[in-house]
Amino acid sequence: MAEFYARRISDPVHNTIGLSRAEVAVIGTRCFQRLRNIKQLGLASLVFPGADYSRLSHSIGVCHITGRILEALRLNCPNFKITEAELQEYRLAGLLHDLGHYPFSHAMQDAIENYCSGGALAGSEGGGPKEFYKHEVLGGALLVNDAELRNVLDTYSIDASKVADIFRRAGPAKLTNLISSDLDADRIDYLLRTAHFSGLPYGAVDLEYLLTQLRLDSMGRICLTRKALRAADHFLLSRYFDYQQVAFHKTVVALELVLKDVMEVLLTNGIFDCTKAGIDTQIANNNWNTFDDAAVWAKIKELAHITDDPMIKLKAQSLLARAPAKLVGQYERLGSEKLYSDFARAGKSLKRLKGDLAKKYNIDESLWYVWSKPGITLTKVGSHVPAKVIAGGSGARDKDRYEQAIRILNSQGDDSVDIMSVDQSLMNILSDNALYVIRLYVLLPPDKLKNYPNIRTEICAACTEELAM
Amino acid sequence: MEIKLVVLKLFLDALGVRGKITTVDDRKRVQKAVYLGQLTVDLGYRFGWYLMGPYCPSLTRDYYALAAELDAGSDEYKNKSLNDDVRKSLKSVAPLLKPPSDVALSQEDWLELLASTHFLRTVSRLDHEKTRSTLHEKKPHVAGCYEKAVSLLKDAKLLN
Numbered sequence: 001m002a003e004f005y006a007r008r009i010s011d012p013v014h015n016t017i018g019l020s021r022a023e024v025a026v027i028g029t030r031c032f033q034r035l036r037n038i039k040q041l042g043l044a045s046l047v048f049p050g051a052d053y054s055r056l057s058h059s060i061g062v063c064h065i066t067g068r069i070l071e072a073l074r075l076n077c078p079n080f081k082i083t084e085a086e087l088q089e090y091r092l093a094g095l096l097h098d099l100g101h102y103p104f105s106h107a108m109q110d111a112i113e114n115y116c117s118g119g120a121l122a123g124s125e126g127g128g129p130k131e132f133y134k135h136e137v138l139g140g141a142l143l144v145n146d147a148e149l150r151n152v153l154d155t156y157s158i159d160a161s162k163v164a165d166i167f168r169r170a171g172p173a174k175l176t177n178l179i180s181s182d183l184d185a186d187r188i189d190y191l192l193r194t195a196h197f198s199g200l201p202y203g204a205v206d207l208e209y210l211l212t213q214l215r216l217d218s219m220g221r222i223c224l225t226r227k228a229l230r231a232a233d234h235f236l237l238s239r240y241f242d243y244q245q246v247a248f249h250k251t252v253v254a255l256e257l258v259l260k261d262v263m264e265v266l267l268t269n270g271i272f273d274c275t276k277a278g279i280d281t282q283i284a285n286n287n288w289n290t291f292d293d294a295a296v297w298a299k300i301k302e303l304a305h306i307t308d309d310p311m312i313k314l315k316a317q318s319l320l321a322r323a324p325a326k327l328v329g330q331y332e333r334l335g336s337e338k339l340y341s342d343f344a345r346a347g348k349s350l351k352r353l354k355g356d357l358a359k360k361y362n363i364d365e366s367l368w369y370v371w372s373k374p375g376i377t378l379t380k381v382g383s384h385v386p387a388k389v390i391a392g393g394s395g396a397r398d399k400d401r402y403e404q405a406i407r408i409l410n411s412q413g414d415d416s417v418d419i420m421s422v423d424q425s426l427m428n429i430l431s432d433n434a435l436y437v438i439r440l441y442v443l444l445p446p447d448k449l450k451n452y453p454n455i456r457t458e459i460c461a462a463c464t465e466e467l468a469m
Numbered sequence: 470m471e472i473k474l475v476v477l478k479l480f481l482d483a484l485g486v487r488g489k490i491t492t493v494d495d496r497k498r499v500q501k502a503v504y505l506g507q508l509t510v511d512l513g514y515r516f517g518w519y520l521m522g523p524y525c526p527s528l529t530r531d532y533y534a535l536a537a538e539l540d541a542g543s544d545e546y547k548n549k550s551l552n553d554d555v556r557k558s559l560k561s562v563a564p565l566l567k568p569p570s571d572v573a574l575s576q577e578d579w580l581e582l583l584a585s586t587h588f589l590r591t592v593s594r595l596d597h598e599k600t601r602s603t604l605h606e607k608k609p610h611v612a613g614c615y616e617k618a619v620s621l622l623k624d625a626k627l628l629n
Contacts, residue, residue, distance in 0.1 A: 169517025171593030347541030374537035
């Protein structure tokens, strides 16, 4: 039987976290310690200096929250049965869910996806897309193939494939939303931790109350009582604000756009081999454990030094000097999906404008970036299917996405409905709305920087005129 | 347009699947077609089990991004094509995506059945009977055609 307070550690977000012996041993493995050197928020710490916490501390937090949710269900729902062994598997799934993350997380994964899928195009080398690992799959592969981690799991009689199956959603299971949904352990810890370290006020999640109101409906789905409606609305709103202020902050986005370009250069030139075969080799040779943010920074420094391509040099140097691309035009509207056609038109305008401006100011087109988000939503379901359609029972349910919504128990205490269908919830009104954003950035070469104020004024005027609708 | 979106667009074209994502059925068709297409050409999308069977949240993000690019007039895909090996592989799986004449299911339901059957057998590691009972419990609207789906997946050498 697992004892989840065999060791206690201090954590600035959760105060004291209890861990089982198996969890302590997993944390001690080299492939888990690697997460210490991967920042959860990528380049966000270049904008929010305190927001530099690691995926290691987040993963321990997710393990802790997973355990608390399951303990709360055990306390709140007399019919909920879970063995200590299952509880351990879920906690380990929480602990290990980020094990396969690449350095700089999503920026690098995007670059890998572009590089590898390009192999499918005519004229590329090889006979098809290069195989690569998504981070969840790589995490599963590490669980099975990393000898040290495997040895630890075997020592504690833990079935590695069962743990991997939980975070990969490998089959029908009732508690899957614990790991991936609008209110899962990952998102709860992310929000609390990001608020704590960034200094932004969007993490005031009423976690203690939410835990007291967790229930299971008659189908065994995790849900909240009606009393927790406000706390659930507040959680979703907080997450929305957090994404706007951190992940989609104008400067964070500017830095990550350039980082992605630089990563693609590193991959194309074979400086990092992130194909599946390359990663398998790294794991087999014990090199995976040092493939972290610092390793990528070192290669960016080298690249800035040795490349003959002035555009690549400029991009690498801009990252090293924290000299982000400048935001010179933006379209931003909040509303229903009716805005989508305006959004598409604005996208078309900015793409055209990008080419014209590149010529006009004699700034290479590869230094211009259009970044767009077709609808940043409050819930995973978002505005693509109006909540009213769902409430009306038209049958047009986007069930796979709705499955991830927060569920609210009915007054009889048996069935539950998604939060968007509850008339009194903010999400009932807001879930149909989304933020549509398009931005135009330019990374200015040094010889243009001195004229930046004038250029910016002119470009902003051109963008405003182009986007006037 | 990002290269991965160009490839996704050409991939769907090669499978004969419209990239339209206006309705729930459109989106289900794209999800399940990509799952099945990936059995011969792996684009790297990874699917988990959801109510309608295999589903990949990052594919959802990508097809909304693709739709936005196309609606914004991006046409980079027009001067690109898939290489011969990829096209050949996708051509081999494309006929499977159309419901056979003796199957009274819409294309999206047929794709849901094929993808779910394959997922339960290979990823969830369920045997033939357990897969059948799971489909009857979770997907009664398509489970009646399970044997046909297994037979065609085996003929296409996508299932042992």
